[in-house]
Amino acid sequence: MKRLFFVFAFIIPLVIHAQTLKTDVLVIGSGDAAYAASFQSFKSGVKTILLTQKEQLDLKKVSEGRPKTAEAFYQNFLKREIENAKSLEAPKPKPDKKKPVKVTVDSTQLLNVINNAPYIEIKRSGSSWEVKLTKDKSIRAKVLVMADNPEKLMTALKITGLNPATSNQLNYSENLYRTTVASVSSKGSNFLSLYSLLIPNQENLLYISADQFEIGPAAGAIAAYAAFFDTKTSLSNLKRIQGELLAYKHTLMPFEDVKAIDSNWLAIQKVGITGIIKAEIKQDKAYFNPEKEVTYDEIKQPIKDYYYKAQIWFDDHQNIPINLENTTAMVCYVGNKSVEAIKTDLQKKWNKNYKFTSKYDLKKVLTRREFAVIINEYLKPFDDVNVDKTGGVIR
Structure with a gap:
């Protein structure tokens, strides 16, 4: 197994034209969160399809007004998408809005992106999910990550409302911070609990806001865990998922003064999660104070x-x-x-x-x-x- 619990597969590419595309994890969305979730799911070793409603990534447009971390992420993502395209035995057809969508997917690659493809229906299919692209073409997935308008999803679930995962401000009056799967530094000293991502009575479904870039990897890792072990998201193993995210340098505790380039970052993150050493919270920011003497x-x-x-x-x-x-x-x-x-x-x-x-x-x-x-x-x-x-x- 790779890292903590996932395996990467390297097999000969095969082009298929199928009525039903099968994948482990399907991510729907066109924002930062969808890209981050699908990329982590892929890196965690399961077949992943990202279904967007826009044209292929334009790195120049993506880079405008974004932090360097986001720019670096999209560079890596685009590199992987181009590698997938080159591995196909036939060129991808250019999208034609006047014709029904025709999807060419390399079924043996772990990450596939279907751009500019609206969908007409979402429904449960046994323990899996089925998303219809046209009347006769669909995608079937073990786990669905919704990072888009959930209107069609709510119709399928027969519910009137669906709240995306929300973060909590770090405080030590309770121990929920030990269940963190993401640092949400854009909101100060906030963290996301794994259990905030799980939707009651809705297995193998995760819903995140389209712009929640920092939460995306957590959703991707949880989805990949459920798909890899053929289990339910409600049975997610907290420590394995935290370990997987840390292995890929995703910050789980929002320490303002200890960055991922620090040689002791991993140890400080792990001990920070336990609360054996607690951060100092000032003006909505958390400081580990690594050079201060311990008492x-x-x-x-x-x-x-x-x-x-x-x-x-x-x-x-x-x-x-x-x-x-x-x-x-x-x-x-x-x-x-x-x-x-x-x-x-x-x-x-x-x-x-x-x-x-x-x-x-x-x-x-x-x-x-x-x-x-x-x-x-x-x-x-x-x-x-x-x-x-x-x-x-x-x-």
Whole structure:
């Protein structure tokens, strides 16, 4: 399996002209969210079709007024779309609005884009979805991601309203942040819970607003997980989906001062999700403060919440400095590890692997960055401890 749970397939391209196109995930929409969702679904290893209602991407138009991250994303997307087109054994016909849509799709490629193709109907077909392009042409998918006007979808579901996934502002009075699958920095210190994306009583259906670029990858990963494991979206595995998104450098915690290029970004993201080190929230922005010294009071209760043995250790070690020596002792006691072995390992990795600028010193009070890396490396609270739908620790 690739990364955490998905497999990429590399097989010989085959051009088909089918009445019913079959795919794992179908994304409908023409905005940023649809492109982001379909690209993540593809990268996560399942067959994906993006159905748009506009012409093929024009990189010059896309780049106007957008941040560099979005521009880079569309460059990668367009590169993949061009590679798909070149792999076809026959050229794609130019769209003719006067004639019924004729779709040529490479069924063995994981990502296919059908541009400028309106659809006339959406309906459930057993446990799958069927979207009609014309009277005799349709797409069948295991999972549907709607990033477009949901009017036809609501008609199919016989409902009068459908709310898109919404984010929450980061706060530590509740633990929902531990279920994050997206950082929504465009709204300040906001995050999106996986469970905000799931629609009650509507399996294998996700609905996101067309302009929610930051949420798109989360929808794509959740859809791909359900399709890959042939399961329901309500049975999504939070840790696997979070891990998949982190593997592709998608930020899950909205830390303003720790970017993806930081050498310790992954460890800080993982420890941030656990809440063992909490961000400082100022003017609707979250700051991890990685170079600030960590304090006894801020980490005592969170670690005790995660590990039973930590309660004993902290009771026996009251109000001590969180230096390298004490942290190593705590980690080894809680994790049943050899103190000397961990010290040797840390000394070897301190500057070379972790890229710390400080010197290895057992009496040095650790920064929040250093503490996060050590906790992530030797206790693995994010990887090894599960949480429930509210973010409560399951022990």
